[in-house]
Amino acid sequence: MIYLELLWGFLRVGLFSFGGAYAAIPLIRDVVLEYGWMEEEMVTYMIAVSESTPGPLMVNMATYVGAEKGGVLGALIATAAVALPAFIIIIAVTALMAKVMGNKYVQATLDGIKASVIGIILAVGAWLIINNLGLAPVISTSSAGAPQIGILSEAIDIRAIIVTAILAALYIGLNRFLKKKKKKTISPILLIVMAAAMGVVVYGVI
Amino acid sequence: MNILLDLFLTFAKIGLFTFGGGYAMISVIEDNCVEKKKWITHDDMMNITVIAESTPGPVAINCATFVGYKQKGVIGAIVATLGVVLPSFVIIFLIAKVLDNFLENKWIAAAFRGIKLAVGVLILDVALRMIKQLGKKPLPIILMTVSALAMMTINVLALQFSSIIIMLMCGAVGLIAYLIYGRKKDKVMDADCSYDITHGVESSVSATDAGEAGERK
Numbered sequence A: 001m002i003y004l005e006l007l008w009g010f011l012r013v014g015l016f017s018f019g020g021a022y023a024a025i026p027l028i029r030d031v032v033l034e035y036g037w038m039e040e041e042m043v044t045y046m047i048a049v050s051e052s053t054p055g056p057l058m059v060n061m062a063t064y065v066g067a068e069k070g071g072v073l074g075a076l077i078a079t080a081a082v083a084l085p086a087f088i089i090i091i092a093v094t095a096l097m098a099k100v101m102g103n104k105y106v107q108a109t110l111d112g113i114k115a116s117v118i119g120i121i122l123a124v125g126a127w128l129i130i131n132n133l134g135l136a137p138v139i140s141t142s143s144a145g146a147p148q149i150g151i152l153s154e155a156i157d158i159r160a161i162i163v164t165a166i167l168a169a170l171y172i173g174l175n176r177f178l179k180k181k182k183k184k185t186i187s188p189i190l191l192i193v194m195a196a197a198m199g200v201v202v203y204g205v206i
Numbered sequence B: 001m002n003i004l005l006d007l008f009l010t011f012a013k014i015g016l017f018t019f020g021g022g023y024a025m026i027s028v029i030e031d032n033c034v035e036k037k038k039w040i041t042h043d044d045m046m047n048i049t050v051i052a053e054s055t056p057g058p059v060a061i062n063c064a065t066f067v068g069y070k071q072k073g074v075i076g077a078i079v080a081t082l083g084v085v086l087p088s089f090v091i092i093f094l095i096a097k098v099l100d101n102f103l104e105n106k107w108i109a110a111a112f113r114g115i116k117l118a119v120g121v122l123i124l125d126v127a128l129r130m131i132k133q134l135g136k137k138p139l140p141i142i143l144m145t146v147s148a149l150a151m152m153t154i155n156v157l158a159l160q161f162s163s164i165i166i167m168l169m170c171g172a173v174g175l176i177a178y179l180i181y182g183r184k185k186d187k188v189m190d191a192d193c194s195y196d197i198t199h200g201v202e203s204s205v206s207a208t209d210a211g212e213a214g215e216r217k
Helices: A002-016 A021-035 A040-052 A057-102 A104-132 A158-180 A188-205 B003-016 B022-036 B042-054 B059-097 B106-134 B138-157 B163-192 B197-203 B207-216
Strands: A138-141 A147-150
Touching: A002 A021, A002 A057, A021 A040, A021 A057, A040 A057, A040 B059, A040 B106, A057 A104, A057 B042, A057 B059, A104 A158, A104 B022, A104 B042, A104 B106, A104 B138, A104 B163, A158 A188, A158 B106, A188 B022, A188 B106, B003 B022, B003 B059, B022 B042, B022 B059, B022 B106, B042 B059, B042 B106, B042 B163, B106 B138, B138 B163
Parallel strands: none
Antiparallel strands: A138 A147
């Protein structure tokens, strides 16, 4: 039955997707193809939709698959299933946290993980920006057979570079200044709204 | 305002305006739950980020459950989680059922290209602010740098290597360093070191520091 399949399929996704949404994409892809819920091409489109709409990526993908395969009830079941493991685990961890966090060995381990998480977030942010601007290095094999790393000059997106520079100046630069002066800063939500407007101007109008 | 209603509405707003997954969401959650509502502290936010990364499931669900639970127990957790899920549920449901070829609309596609640029900036900003909180201890800075370089290499070479493995290795290094250097210092410190999770960063002063203290003796 489709509802049971959705429940079981997305419980597995929710339970095994460590390290955030980008780890979950291959997992969801496997589950969707395994049950034959969608064609490969449809999966790619669904991932694009989930990435460009607000909300957690995994929840978006679960809702999408559920809606396609089982209507409202299917969407509800798939969404609940993908969220449930995280919900239960976090309640358990939070309830135990005061006790566990006091343990010095746990604390030392968490400090190591914490530093690592910061480094990973830094790399993910930098990589996303590099990709957005079309500056990602491409590995190709030259005629002599030696691998080369280079940037494709035709991939460079000048408009993206300008918009990103403005956004970064506002959010990282101006906000630091406003905060020092104890004035109201630009919120992340406002930044997203401004970016959408700039996108419409830069990519739509021009 | 009723706290449950407040939780629901705040997380619905968070759910509505977070694009691009968990890392971008951290800055929106921090802005709303730490700066504006003061439901949790910066250190709580750092702890839940670490926990969210090392437990399965969407980071947004992890954070919503955590904040809701801290405010109002299980019922608060349920309300906050429902809030963060509801907007995207409605939007995706409409897209899946009603709006075919939604991404092919020129204006929507243009707006989303802009939003994607903002997501990059938001994530970079979160990282920069967290680096500031790391302090000047050598070990965390080394672990942070190595992790960033490792992750960059994985991205550039498109390797199939989960970031969770890097995190676990760094956790192991933290623990080993503590076992080697850290415990000497604790004997002196224990008297006034009643634990406080909000001071996690300071109270477990990094191992190298403790090592230096040992040498000075």
